[in-house]
Amino acid sequence: MNREEARKRAEELVGKMTLEERASQLRYDAPAIKRLGIPAYNWWNEGLHGVARAGQATMFPQAIGLGATFDTNLIGQIASVIAEEGRAKYNAFSAHGDRGIYKGLTFWSPNVNIFRDPRWGRGHETYGEDPFLTKSLGVAFVKGLQGDGKVMKAAACAKHFAVHSGPEADRHHFDAEASKKDMAETYLPAFEGLVKEAGVEAVMGAYNRVNGEAACASKTLQKILREDWGFKGHFVSDCWAIRDFHENHMITSTPVESAALAINTGCDLNCGNTYLYIMKAYEEGLVSEDVITEAAVRLYTTRFLLGLFDGSEYDSIPYTVVESPEHLALSEKAAAESFVLVKNNGILPLNKDEIRTIAVIGPNANSRAALAGNYHGTASRYVTIQEGIQDYTDGSARVLTAVGCDLFRDRTEPLAEVQDRMAEAVAAAENSDVVILCPGLDETLEGEEGDTGNSYASGDKESLMLPEVQRQLMEAIAKTGKPVVLCLTAGSDIDLSFAAEHFDAVMVLWYPGANGGSALAKVLFGDEEPGGKLPVTFYNSLSELPDFSDYSMKGRTYRFMENEAQYPFGYGLTYGDIRVEQAEFICESDEEAGISPRVNAVVKNDSGRTASDVIQVYVKNMDSPLAVPNPQLFGFKRITLETGEQAEVSILLPEDGFKVVNEEGERIFDGDRFEIFVGTSQPDRRSIALTGKVPVRVEVSLGR
Numbered sequence: 001m002n003r004e005e006a007r008k009r010a011e012e013l014v015g016k017m018t019l020e021e022r023a024s025q026l027r028y029d030a031p032a033i034k035r036l037g038i039p040a041y042n043w044w045n046e047g048l049h050g051v052a053r054a055g056q057a058t059m060f061p062q063a064i065g066l067g068a069t070f071d072t073n074l075i076g077q078i079a080s081v082i083a084e085e086g087r088a089k090y091n092a093f094s095a096h097g098d099r100g101i102y103k104g105l106t107f108w109s110p111n112v113n114i115f116r117d118p119r120w121g122r123g124h125e126t127y128g129e130d131p132f133l134t135k136s137l138g139v140a141f142v143k144g145l146q147g148d149g150k151v152m153k154a155a156a157c158a159k160h161f162a163v164h165s166g167p168e169a170d171r172h173h174f175d176a177e178a179s180k181k182d183m184a185e186t187y188l189p190a191f192e193g194l195v196k197e198a199g200v201e202a203v204m205g206a207y208n209r210v211n212g213e214a215a216c217a218s219k220t221l222q223k224i225l226r227e228d229w230g231f232k233g234h235f236v237s238d239c240w241a242i243r244d245f246h247e248n249h250m251i252t253s254t255p256v257e258s259a260a261l262a263i264n265t266g267c268d269l270n271c272g273n274t275y276l277y278i279m280k281a282y283e284e285g286l287v288s289e290d291v292i293t294e295a296a297v298r299l300y301t302t303r304f305l306l307g308l309f310d311g312s313e314y315d316s317i318p319y320t321v322v323e324s325p326e327h328l329a330l331s332e333k334a335a336a337e338s339f340v341l342v343k344n345n346g347i348l349p350l351n352k353d354e355i356r357t358i359a360v361i362g363p364n365a366n367s368r369a370a371l372a373g374n375y376h377g378t379a380s381r382y383v384t385i386q387e388g389i390q391d392y393t394d395g396s397a398r399v400l401t402a403v404g405c406d407l408f409r410d411r412t413e414p415l416a417e418v419q420d421r422m423a424e425a426v427a428a429a430e431n432s433d434v435v436i437l438c439p440g441l442d443e444t445l446e447g448e449e450g451d452t453g454n455s456y457a458s459g460d461k462e463s464l465m466l467p468e469v470q471r472q473l474m475e476a477i478a479k480t481g482k483p484v485v486l487c488l489t490a491g492s493d494i495d496l497s498f499a500a501e502h503f504d505a506v507m508v509l510w511y512p513g514a515n516g517g518s519a520l521a522k523v524l525f526g527d528e529e530p531g532g533k534l535p536v537t538f539y540n541s542l543s544e545l546p547d548f549s550d551y552s553m554k555g556r557t558y559r560f561m562e563n564e565a566q567y568p569f570g571y572g573l574t575y576g577d578i579r580v581e582q583a584e585f586i587c588e589s590d591e592e593a594g595i596s597p598r599v600n601a602v603v604k605n606d607s608g609r610t611a612s613d614v615i616q617v618y619v620k621n622m623d624s625p626l627a628v629p630n631p632q633l634f635g636f637k638r639i640t641l642e643t644g645e646q647a648e649v650s651i652l653l654p655e656d657g658f659k660v661v662n663e664e665g666e667r668i669f670d671g672d673r674f675e676i677f678v679g680t681s682q683p684d685r686r687s688i689a690l691t692g693k694v695p696v697r698v699e700v701s702l703g704r
């Protein structure tokens with residue numbers, strides 16, 4: 001069913017409702033209209049990295065880990081699985097009349113906000129700091145989730161439109177001020193891509209204001225969304241964000257005024273209860289019948305597109321697809337692709353035949369929470385790091401443990417109990433051939449305001465450092481002199497300077513999903529490669545960043561930073577050795593279609609094993625003063641080559657990669673000379689020093 005037909009059907013059905021019934025359908029928990037045979041529908045569901053909060057489901061790596069894969073095909077497959085399991089649950093639940101929260105087919109995912117500051121607690125819900133990477137993976141996710149069937153498999157939602165990335169403690173009253181240039185250059189491209197390229201069905205507003213207007217009632221943002229981009233779907237508020245209008249932003253005085261402001265500005269669906277006042281706003285002349293009707297029509301258009309009234313090819317999906325062997329295998333594959341190896345002195349991969357004793361220690365060594373991230377479902381089985389290594393070695397090596405150390409998560413000075421655990425950890429290390437050290441965070445230490453514990457303020461991080469007791473553990477293990485592989489579970493930039501100096505290998509695991517331990521064991525012993533690239537910059541210090549509440553991009557992320565990173569965006573080692581041998585730039589031009597640029601690169605695997613890596617293309621405008629200061633990612637492709645294999649890779653680049661954004665937020669051609677860098681990392685000095693690989697540089701002129 002196409003949108004035109006779905007909207008016509010929606011108009012017919014909504015036309016049979018009374019005005020009160022139409023208004024009742026604008027809440028996330030829309031009640032049934034029995035006289036018309038319309039069942040209740042709850043719009044609130046989550047699917048960030050697996051069906052969330054609705055019982056058993058396949059748990060994939062957290063979104064930041066999916067960002068680290070740089071793999072659009074994989075993200076599309078994962079999203080398709082989420083939709084399939086969501087359909088299976090919907091079919092089973094609705095058959096028993098259960099239409100409650102987290103049981104519907106409208107998933108409020110993906111989060112395509114830009115992870116502009118490493119302090120933001122919700123940053124691990126995103127795909128990272130880069131607009132092009134975020135857009136590319138977000139488009140793949142939406143297409144995979146919504147499918148290409150006769151009806152929509154599930155409905156995706158791009159959130160949080162559009163300038164939203166902390167501070168969490170201030171989000172209900174904060175005004176995020178961003179220039180037109182920063183808006184068009186950084187904060188809007190991912191949302192535009194999801195609307196124009198993927199046809200995302202829904203867009204969610206943010207809690208904060210954006211340049212003075214509440215994000216859920218912004219005429220400026222709505223004009224961009226519906227008029228400039230042609231968005232035809234429905235708009236939903238973040239949960240209880242409309243209440244903030246009168247309680248925190250103070251832009252209205254009453255719930256009635258808040259409801260009127262939101263719906264009149266284009267917010268169709270209220271996650272919250274402020275739209276209980278819609279009819280009161282109508283009675284006071286603040287809202288017209290046409291506005292209420294249009295919102296209801298948009299929402300019912302989505303329900304028709306999902307086939308909720310006529311049936312669909314997805315109605316026969318059985319509940320047994322949930323956590324099927326194929327889905328679990330995909331989760332494990334995704335975890336391995338997400339792991340970012342930032343240091344390796346040759347210790348990895350480990351030799352299973354030579355190791356007799358392994359110490360697996362640290363607060364996250366046997367932690368399920370460290371696998372999950374946030375916005376997660378419930379796995380029927382979790383394989384922690386300790387369990388994954390135990391399963392893999394299967395008695396061939398003795399696994400000594402010092403785990404279950406919740407005390408090591410505290411941000412307090414060590415207590416007597418911690419000292420006891422420290423001694424246990426050191427003893428295990430001293431009696432091992434190799435130490436797998438597992439520090440890190442979990443969703444209780446970084447996350448959404450209101451969802452985390454009290455260790456960090458409102459979910460945001462206070463620093464880039466691990467908790468003090470974890471740092472003391474690292475120092476104690478370093479003193480043993482044993483070979484150490486540090487495996488960090490966290491969703492953001494953590495200071496790894498001590499680990500880089502004292503340990504043999506360092507790997508960032510993010511929050512790797514329920515099968516993270518199995519995936520890690522295979523990577524540690526070389527059955528799989530660590531496949532990830534950093535989707536965020538690891539800074540040396542927060543002192544080089546602007547204030548957290550400053551939304552200007554100056555000095556932020558790899559595109560604008562002036563100092564060398566501790567570990568750069570796009571960086572990640574592999575066990576193999578894929579190199580770009582040569583590259584050429586090809587650009588076809590058409591007066592109507594514009595330019596069609598691409599890079600053709602010859603790549604070769606010079607290692608003695610099958611290898612995978614990500615070919616990355618960065619573009620630098622050499623002429624325009626409006627260009628971002630540093631080369632910017634505008635193309636990437638994951639490849640796998642056999643030993644000694646050589647191949648040609650073609651990567652399409654967007655026309656926008658050769659435009660700049662002026663101070664009015666307009667994308668224009670300005671400048672003719674460009675540098676194109678093709679490699680397996682950024683062309684910055686730090687990446688080159690860490691990898692020993694210099695990207696191929698091609699200087700081009702568009703001749704415009």
